[in-house]
Amino acid sequence: MSPAAPRAASGRPTHDKITRDDLESKFRELQGEVEVVSEEAMNKVLVVGAVVVAAVVIVAFALGRRRGNKRRTVVEIRRI
Secondary structure (H helix, E strand, O other), X not given: OOOOOOEOOOOOEOOOOOOHHHHHHHHHHHHHHHHHHHXXXXXXXXXXXXXXXXXXXXXXXXXXXXXXXXXXXXXXXXXX
């Protein structure tokens, strides 16, 4: 019986040469995964950004109304 050749995680024997085609196919596979993940992340960032902007606008509006109510002077005009 001959000893089995050591194998990598991919199931290929480790003593095989890594070819240019192997590298290109793996890089294309990784690039596809990165594009999918980046699109998902971009969608989440846009949603979170929109929520934050809306919250800031609402808070600014509420604080402006409160400040306006505090500073508003009531003037009564009476005819004599």
